[in-house]
Amino acid sequence: MSDAVLHKVSSNKAFEGELIKYKFKSAALGGLDAHFNLYLPANATDNTKVPVLVYLAGLTCTEDNGAQKGSFLGVASSQGIAILFPDTSPRGAGVPGEDDDWDFGTGAGFYLNATKPEYATHYNMLTHITLELPQVIEAARLPIDFKRQSIFGHSMGGHGALTLYLASKTKQYRSASAFSPICNPSKCPWGEKAFRGYLQGGVEEGMQQYDATELISKSKEPVHILIDYGTGDNFYKQGQLLPENFLKAARDVGYDEVQVRVRSHDAYDHSYYFISTFASDHIHFHANFLKA
């Protein structure tokens, strides 16, 4: 994978740094073109590598939503932290049905590695984000220090951030945070549909491997987790997010408020207006660990 060549698609100066869009042939995604955005703060130079925060976007999104609407770049610039914005799924895999629904298939990769044969060739967002992107970025000699990584995300991307953080045996990420995350996917319609669609073992396989509430209930290591959600979020009200389940599981195994903090915000909804309101909080949270 590491011999993939990055092509610069576009570049925008922002907050003295640079937001660059790249594409490359992704082995993890079955040879399809993959796009990502990388924000490099001005202090990142040929001689100075900077820590990196990975942002995983939600259903229907691409590598652009967080960069354009998240209000992350200014704070990342002032903190000297890069932000990596991957896409949310392979594009153009050609699996029959992958474009039928907005909450499954294209734009909805759920940050897992599919095991059903029809999806297993292309739908490997877990490998794409945890292994492939660091490899291709390092191979391109971009000034990122992948020994200092943290991860955050929104909704499906919040699920991704929590599960990639908690499941990593190599402790790849120093901290995880999430806006309005899907916290217990084996118990909500979005998650059940994704697990049944992508995994041969269905919801049971998903629950074992990709359910943040299940993972935290088995976790024994120190963790650094921040979750924010709004009480005006319709998906929260519909039971798609279930942050209370995650919080209860964390407290039941002894994590305190310093290790797992779950905040409820009156009347905020599921939109990027909510995200941008707490964007600075999240980046400062991760800066504590990335710059330690």
Next chain:
Amino acid sequence: MSDAVLHKVSSNKAFEGELIKYKFKSAALGGLDAHFNLYLPANATDNTKVPVLVYLAGLTCTEDNGAQKGSFLGVASSQGIAILFPDTSPRGAGVPGEDDDWDFGTGAGFYLNATKPEYATHYNMLTHITLELPQVIEAARLPIDFKRQSIFGHSMGGHGALTLYLASKTKQYRSASAFSPICNPSKCPWGEKAFRGYLQGGVEEGMQQYDATELISKSKEPVHILIDYGTGDNFYKQGQLLPENFLKAARDVGYDEVQVRVRSHDAYDHSYYFISTFASDHIHFHANFLKA
């Protein structure tokens, strides 16, 4: 006009305040539905009116672009200033040809009142923004103090901000600022096309009434103007913006750096990444006058 009824289309909590999308039947736009977004900071209450900053967006944009991508809301919240985001043109006027080009017609109203008969019924963005929106918002008893208004914008909207500010005989706006504005439209392709298309008197009529460089050269009053542009902006390089012309005209009639400040920023482009970088500067600039 003031008896138009506002309908709330949507609402999002953001930075403790509320971003509300409204629509109403616009007399200025020939009876078509007009949409706008209004950000109300938390300190705006039934008993406390707040000052307002009008944001005019650029070609192809709607009332959403500035709200979603401008990074304005957090600063407006902390400063206690409302932001009004109008649309950029009437929608669905049905004038033959209005949807043929991205730089004329729908999404490209140029913040003027058309005088060509085929456009004059609907393309009256000047009246819509300076008279109609304040009237319908006051009639709806929203907590905005229109005696404390300033105006800013991007590209075509920067042209709008500068010309509405400079042409207002009632001194409607206390200050004006612009990102990458079209500064001398009678001397650039975008402006010439708009003036020829909307105005019976063509470029000559536009030069007299809607050209910021012409207007500043005839201005004798004290002004408060801030302009930012990037040297990496392709439209700047193509001669669509001409900020040097505006600056020269301002200096020629005696405005100093305090009254007219034009800043060039190395390598920044025409995008919202540029705008968001300097968003806080602009809102603080206007706060000086709105809160005086």
